[in-house]
Amino acid sequence: MSVIYILLSISIIVAILFFIAFIAAVKSGQYDDSYTPSVRMLFEDELVKEQPKPSVKSKKD
């Protein structure tokens, strides 16, 4: 079998894999909110600064 068949099938399989990844990403709602994640990723630092305190108060009325 000529090498071109192998190359072609590989290239198409790779392309289809990426395509499936794209569809899955859209389906999971990744494209619904394009702003919040960009802010959220900057928060990690602030969270580290906090020490878990034993007196986590539950606000219940």
Add this chain to the structure above:
Amino acid sequence: MEQTTCFHCGDNCNTTIISYNDKNFCCNGCKTVYEIFSENDLTCYYDLQSSPGAIPKEIEGKYDFLSKDNIVDKLTEFNDGKTQIATLFIPHIHCSSCIWILENLNKLNPFITSSQVNFGKKTVRVTYKSETCSLKDVVLLLNSIGYEPYISLDDFKTGTQNVNRSLIYKVGIAGFAFGNVMFLSFPEYFQVDGFWIEKYKPLFRWLMFAFSLPVVFYAGRDYFVSAYKGLSSKLLNIDVPIALGIAVLFIRSTVEIAFDLGSGFFDSLTGLVFFLLLGKFFQQKTYTFLSFERDYKSYFPIAITKINKQGDETPIQVYDIEKGDRLLIRNEELIPVDGILINGKAKIDYSFVTGESEALRKQSGDKLFAGGKQTSGVIEMEAIKSVEQSYLTQLWSNDVFSTNKEDGFTTLTNTISKRFTIIVLSIAFIATTFWLFTDPSKAMNVFTAVLIIACPCAIALSAPFTFGNLLRIFGKLKFYVKNASVIEQLAAINTIIFDKTGTITSNKRSTANYDGIALKPSEELLLKNTLRGSNHPLSRTLYDILDEHNIITLNNFEEHLGKGIEASHNNDHIKIGSASFVGSEELSVLNTAVHISTNNQYKGKYTFYNSYRKGLSKLFNSLKKQFDLVILSGDNEGEFDNLKKLLPSKTKLIFNQKPDDKLEYIKYHQTEGAKVLMIGDGLNDAGALAQSNVGIAISENVNVFSPACDAILDASKFNQLYSFIKASKSAITIIKWSFVLSFIYNIIGLYFAVTGQLAPVIAAILMPLSSISIVIFTTIATNIVGRKLSKS
């Protein structure tokens, strides 16, 4: 006096300053929020953004309805008895601090497992353990930190809404196929014959065929559907030649590769669909935080307190209210149904319904209408109608609300496409007839080639890219337009109708004129200091208008509810309030006034006038040349003289218009050929906004609710209305020029097609070239318009 601003909410601390931890707060509410945050190590909230908070509101009993299971069921999107997920709309979300604090809710209540903010939609999706923490707890927690969720009758629907993502899928598929087909067709562009290409040609071609299948039958499906709909209603819309082009491309290419006649036009086919879908995608600009489809449901509460025969108070769903039910309306709550006042001091603000700005006092036994807002204390009422049958809600049963405005409007593109399709078809038939006599073997070839090359890709792209880009530019300038066709309709209007209250006036009434006997300095001092102690809205406004004075201690201060205030200092005695209260014999007038008497002698009155938006006369003067101008107000005629002075003489002024009067007025003028632009703000304009060709809602704060409309204009940009209309007109000119441009491409292509020389490679070059140059032209042109617009 130096101004101190609140550490939490950023408001000026006017009267009281509360210090805590070296920080200043304007009220106890703000201080409490700070305390909650600092106890839980969440003070980072204030580092991300300075003074990001809001003052938590008093909500005693307001959310009692959330303890009802059937209501909770409707509001949660997931509920298995242990875990519940609810998405709450929080209007206050505005900065990164908001995102941070709301996503750390689990620090404040350990039973909340996670919370996720969608900044664009201003929602937070909270997951919590429902055995230990109810939805009510979550809502109360949010409220206690100043993020009160907005829950309205609109949320009252079961299940999650499906987000329509089909266009993204379609663009994805078309793009994917386009890229792959281009790769596969490249070998044949460069090598016409030879052993290698002969061997692999069939494989490449059939692969291209396979890739184009989903493009034609899934991604391009809408064009066939739309063309079919157009034809069955005897309309040659733009989708007819497009669908024809796609079909011919696909059939001819398939025939070509099946009989080994050529390589087909799969590259052009997939490229065409991809570009067209991109245009559609670009035209869609959605403002997720705005809604253009609101009706009374977004204003109405979900539940209200019902008093049953035993005198117990239970929350009841608004839809379940029956005739004869006794309802309890708290301060600041909306009356959901028409009814009769049983007891309590009712002061109803009907500004939603009528546009009348003054709150009305009602006696027990008086009729109350749905949509009014109680503004002083608690009242009890008896329902006499159900929600759907109430006076206000009946407005929505009018046909206007169920018809789609776009249906009756022929767009510029469709007007062109009608002639275009006829011309293309006649060229195709003439050329085919010609070739039938000269060289019959080429006849079919030429016929299909004409339909392929004339496929109006560039024409179809002109409008979406022009309007799409303008939509974005308008959005940046705080003019939020629902969709592209609104801009097109805006360019065609010839009559502009304005509502008065809240539209051409600003919400604050800040001008007052004094007439009467001039006040002595000592009296002015006393007046100012007396007003200082009162919380009545009119006293507060008047207080702000008067000059600064020293603060003195009053000997005596007394407020008579609904009448006025009296106070004394040293030997002076002052009375401020209604005419009868201060002892004036003046008959009631239409304008709101505050009367003053000192030492039992009548002095005069302050009359309040609406304060009109900045640049109002200038706007009207620039509009009067081209448009008929009308003021259609639900208010009384009190402002007639004032408006006459301000506005151009030919402006029609019509007062005392009920919501359906406004609608009928517009309908009548439309039958006489007027293209009406309605500008309004409240629910009372909802009918008029829906009936008009273009309905624009003016909003002081776009996050707050505005009625269903075609566009929302930020109040601060009101004076630029004329520039926006002018820009819409320029957009039409741009589109006409790009039509000219695409006709040139079509003529070049038709030359190749008619002479029977159309090779796939020419089509593959011409199609993207024309599309891309149109996109570039419209983008540059609209940006120039946009730059002019932001300068003005």
